[in-house]
Amino acid sequence: MGKSAAMSSATAPTESWPWPPAMRASAAWHVAALGAGVLVPGAWPWAIGAIVLNHALITGAGLTPRSNLLGPNVTRLPEAAAARREVAITIDDGPEPEVTPRVLDLLDAHGQRATFFCIAERVLAHPELSREIVARGHSIQNHTAQHRHNFSFLGPRGFASEIARAQDILTEVTGQRPTCFRAPAGLRNPFLEPVLHRLGLSLVSWTRRGFDTREGDPAKVMARLARNLQARDILLLHDGNAARTAEGQPVLLEVLPLLLERLRADGLRAVTLSEGMKP
Numbered sequence: 001m002g003k004s005a006a007m008s009s010a011t012a013p014t015e016s017w018p019w020p021p022a023m024r025a026s027a028a029w030h031v032a033a034l035g036a037g038v039l040v041p042g043a044w045p046w047a048i049g050a051i052v053l054n055h056a057l058i059t060g061a062g063l064t065p066r067s068n069l070l071g072p073n074v075t076r077l078p079e080a081a082a083a084r085r086e087v088a089i090t091i092d093d094g095p096e097p098e099v100t101p102r103v104l105d106l107l108d109a110h111g112q113r114a115t116f117f118c119i120a121e122r123v124l125a126h127p128e129l130s131r132e133i134v135a136r137g138h139s140i141q142n143h144t145a146q147h148r149h150n151f152s153f154l155g156p157r158g159f160a161s162e163i164a165r166a167q168d169i170l171t172e173v174t175g176q177r178p179t180c181f182r183a184p185a186g187l188r189n190p191f192l193e194p195v196l197h198r199l200g201l202s203l204v205s206w207t208r209r210g211f212d213t214r215e216g217d218p219a220k221v222m223a224r225l226a227r228n229l230q231a232r233d234i235l236l237l238h239d240g241n242a243a244r245t246a247e248g249q250p251v252l253l254e255v256l257p258l259l260l261e262r263l264r265a266d267g268l269r270a271v272t273l274s275e276g277m278k279p
């Protein structure tokens with residue numbers, strides 16, 4: 001997929017984005033509503049209402065991180081991962097010098113791997129730590145250059161600069177070009193998919209998340225992650241922006257040992273996304 005995206009962007013830079021069916025339906029809906037508004041006497045209020053409703057649905061899809069209405073969105077590993085008993089632990093918003101090195105030690109102690117969706121400017125600030133993540137067998141993927149809070153309101157140019165700049169920084173620092181992208185808080189709009197397509201990136205969200213940037217109780221975070229835990233799951237945790245426990249610890253450091261123990265008990269193996277996404 002990366003290859004075909006690279007080839008098509010080489011031949012025709014502005015081209016042929018394969019519109020997701022929902023976006024094609026939305027375009028057809030606009031044409032039908034406008035046509036009715038023009039042709040049918042008194043239909044304008046209905047036509048405008050139909051278009052407003054359509055925009056509300058698109059906005060709703062953008063605010064729903066696991067939705068695939070706006071384009072392909074990986075929420076679980078492929079079926080082949082079930083036979084391999086694989087899950088993917090994804091850890092966002094780092095690297096974070098106070099937390100990430102201890103996360104690496106915990107993963108090593110259990111012989112498990114993870115994927116870090118890093119903020120590229122933090123990678124630039126901590127290049128040695130970033131290289132250590134990769135050297136210890138984990139994967140770093142694209143979580144934008146700055147993790148802007150208004151990310152989901154950006155247009156094509158804003159998306160392109162945040163994401164392409166992150167690709168360049170991450171590739172330069174770690175020596176590996178990311179193939180996966182995750183939007184800040186999972187929020188997006190219809191302009192994102194063509195940019196990802198052009199850069200050869202797959203949008204990856206998650207099967208379950210612990211809400212560990214807000215919830216400081218490790219038991220609650222763990223309960224959310226472990227509900228129906230099974231092979232193919234993609235789990236979301238945070239080393240950057242982590243909520244604190246009552247004792248002031250980043251909550252990930254208390255949840256991760258519980259999760260790794262549970263994986264061991266269930267005979268599950270945590271692998272990087274690139275490994276788990278193999279067909």
Ligand SMILES: [Zn+2]
Binds near residue numbers: 147183185
């Ligand atoms: Zn994030």
